[in-house]
Amino acid sequence: MVGGFFPTPYPDECYYSILCRYFVRSGSAGYKPTVKKLFGNMQCLSTAIFFPMRLDCVERWIPKGTAITRKTIAMNHTMYPYLSMICSEKFRKDMAQVLNGRNSQKNFERTGTRRSYRLWPEYLRYCPRCVCEDKNLYGEPYWHRAHQLPGMVYCIKHRVRLMDSDVLARATNMTFYAASDQRLSEHDDNSIRDGYDQYKELFLRIGQESEWLLHHGMDIDWQFNFREKYMRLLREKDAATVQGVPDYDLISYHFNRYWGEEFLEILYTALNEAGDCVQELREARLRTFRPIHHILMMCFLKGSVKEFVECKVSENPFGDGPWPCQNPICMHYGTNTCQNSDLRYVNGVAIGFFHCEQCGMIYKQIRRKGKTGQLLIVEYGHIWKTELLRLLGTEKMTVKEAAKILKCSPSAIRWQKKKIGLTKKRTYVRRPPPYSPDVGPENYYKEQVLKFCKEYGEVMPTVLRRHAPGAYSYLCKHDYVWLREHMVYKKDLAEYRKQDYEILKKVQSAYEQIRKGGDTDKRITRGYIAKIAGLGKNTLVAGALKKPRTKIFIDSVIESKEDWLRRRITMIWEKQNGVPISLADIKREMSLHPNTFVEYKDFLKELMDELNDKTE
Ligand SMILES: [Zn+2]
Ligand SMILES: [Zn+2]
Structure with a gap:
């Protein structure tokens, strides 16, 4: 003492x-x-x-x-x-x-x-x-x-x-x-005033968690693998794969969002350290982890140290079994009797198979991002199937009635019937042909086409398909030449033809106008013609496709860039009256884009040679 x-x-x-x-x-x-x-x-x-x-x-x-x-x-x-x-x-x-x-x-x-x-x-x-x-x-x-x-x-x-x-x-x-x-x-x-006060609540929280540890730290069995538990919980946050492989960038992102990057920075400064809690997770045994790192991590994952310590998180992403039986007619329905018979990992998704030994039913579920998906029955099991056969066979029930008793959808029953092999073959009855054998299909269909032609003046494929079923496809296959003579496509209808002729007339007169009094320097393009003809900009571009006559004319008169260059340069050459033409002449007379000289270098050279040959 x-x-x-x-x-x-x-x-x-x-x-x-x-x-x-x-x-x-x-x-x-x-x-x-x-x-x-x-x-x-x-x-x-x-x-x-x-x-x-x-x-x-x-x-x-x-x-x-x-x-x-x-x-x-x-x-x-x-x-x-x-x-x-x-x-x-x-x-x-x-x-x-x-x-x-x-x-x-x-x-x-x-x-x-x-x-x-x-x-x-x-x-x-x-x-x-x-x-x-x-x-x-x-x-x-x-x-x-x-x-x-x-x-x-x-x-x-x-x-x-x-x-x-x-x-x-x-x-x-x-x-x-x-x-x-x-x-x-x-x-x-x-x-x-040093930046702490705006994070007072967070500091108090860390303080409370630390004090909680002071009071309970010795009562807790710390004999578990911290890193493993962290990874399993991170899996629930989708920051580690279902197999527990961490994505540190994602962890950092979620962790920083939870605590706030600024707060963490101030806290690390207060602790006088440069460490980064998440980066230190990389170390398998977390040797560099201090209690405060654990506090930060545990709060982030479970809200508090206490919650973290008390929570159980199993290695199986579906948790600890057994799992409930999903067969409504099994005596174990809804009670936890299923075993996890298989666990597969595909593309970051865990697929679990659960098997009830009592009724043989197997269902599967997927789990991803900490959420479990809908369950899908893979195998209905012997009890369910025996009952199905009894209901449909002995009881002679319809699919709908059986579905009610088995508590599933009628489509599930139909699918299972097919799997078991309870299908009745259905016979399909062909529609009898509309023509009598002595007339034959060709005569019959041609007659129909002619009938429509007579009635409406001209007939289109859509009309044929609707009113004379079979005619169009049969004649296409067997006598297309004849069919084409008697049938018009939409763009050939009388109304369209009229429009085509009207536009053609306008275009032709516009072209004449250009030839006689237009700007001879200008290249003749669809747009130029359309402008002179007083037509919309696109009438001669997209619209022309539907007007075959106009299109043919336009295609024959518009100038390609080469055509135009040839015409213009020949004009310049003619003006020079026997003096050989050079690139400088062209540059002076025409305001061409510099790229044109590069792109059409060979063409221009050939053209000048050709013209100059004529001069000599
Ligand atoms: Zn005090
Ligand atoms: Zn069962």
């Missing part, structure tokens, strides 16, 4: 803080003698902020039979419950033994210290309101455990900003800095 005045720990008081208060009570004799008195040898004190170091000394400090034990120190005054999730199974076992009275090994202490390194804040933190309350309640302030947690920016109880004290965390190594010896403000400072 250490002098009989070892202090009773305050609620959520940090282990280090308890030691500091002992130091003050024992008369502040200095670091070395106090540490020696407490531990029997020299110790680094910073570890006590986070880790239950040297628990073997607890019995020397505190009389047996009090409520304070190794376990209560570790659970209520260190961050071990928060940390235990990232400890190895062996370490957790060792810890359990130490808590139960075994002496701790050097190795164990060293690992624990190392585990806590990465949690260190720069300065010890405190909440001004807590300081005020503690002074009123206990007469002195103390260092709170929760305030030193990574990512803790606000006091969860008072929802105010935590403040940095003057005590550097690394300076606690060899010094007892009791909170009562520090100048700690009792007023929250509202002047701090």
Whole structure:
């Protein structure tokens, strides 16, 4: 027992803080003698902020039979419950033994210290309101455990900003800095504006989750594969394939959307690290994952650490069986009796087959993007089929009646009938031919065509098809020449012919006009003719196709680019009166696009040679 005045720990008081208060009570004799008195040898004190170091000394400090034990120190005054999730199974076992009275090994202490390194804040933190309350309640302030947690920016109880004290965390190594010896403000400072306040709720949430871990971390069996569980849940979010292969870009996208990229950046800055939680998922054993990364990931996937820990997610994308039987006439209908008989993965989709042993029914379902699709019956099973045969055979029911009893659609029954082989052959009766054998088809159909011609003047295929079925197809095959003579296509109808002639007349006179008084420099095109003839721009382009006579005429008079170039250049050559023509002459006389000279280089050269030959 250490002098009989070892202090009773305050609620959520940090282990280090308890030691500091002992130091003050024992008369502040200095670091070395106090540490020696407490531990029997020299110790680094910073570890006590986070880790239950040297628990073997607890019995020397505190009389047996009090409520304070190794376990209560570790659970209520260190961050071990928060940390235990990232400890190895062996370490957790060792810890359990130490808590139960075994002496701790050097190795164990060293690992624990190392585990806590990465949690260190720069300065010890405190909440001004807590300081005020503690002074009123206990007469002195103390260092709170929760305030030193990574990512803790606000006091969860008072929802105010935590403040940095003057005590550097690394300076606690060899010094007892009791909170009562520090100048700690009792007023929250509202002047701090550093980007945290707009994310206050998110920080509080992280804080609450961290505190939840402090209170429950040691009761949870962390002995499961974190990464595997993450991947299975990511599968539900469609950020990993049904087989659990992650798509890190998608995970990043969803994760950043959940927390907000700016918040994450500020949080990482507050934690003084450059890591990216999602990128660290790549590591198979998540060695670099800290509790805060797990908190971020668990909240993202399940809303909270508690939900995550409690949720069960099976390897099978369809969950843990058995699955319900879907056969309405099976005695197990709706009860979970089906086994997953097969599981296939096709193009990112999981297809599960479920089999009821009682009735033999097999159905399948697909699962993708965390959603299960409609079920499809693959095999109806012996009970259903026997009943079907009885209903249709012995009971002589219709398909509809049987469908009602079997609680399925009539089409399902028809399909099953076919599969079983219960089909009746239907005979198709051909329609008797409309002609008598002694007349024969050819004479009969020709007679009909002639009848229509007489009646309407001319006859089109559509009319024939409607009023003399068979005639068109028969004559097409057997005497097309005759048919063509007696039938007109739509574009040949009298009305269309009239239009064609009218336009042709206009076009011809327009062409004459161009020839006599038009701009001889201009190329004769459909558009040019249409303009002179006073016709719409497209009448002679698309419209001409339906007017065969106009088309023939137009095609014969319009100029191709070569025709036009030849005509124009010949005109220039004639004007020169015997002087050989050159490219410069053409450039001067005609304003051609530069590309034309490139495109028609050979043509122009040949043409000039031809003309110049005539000159000589
Ligand atoms: Zn507080
Ligand atoms: Zn069944």
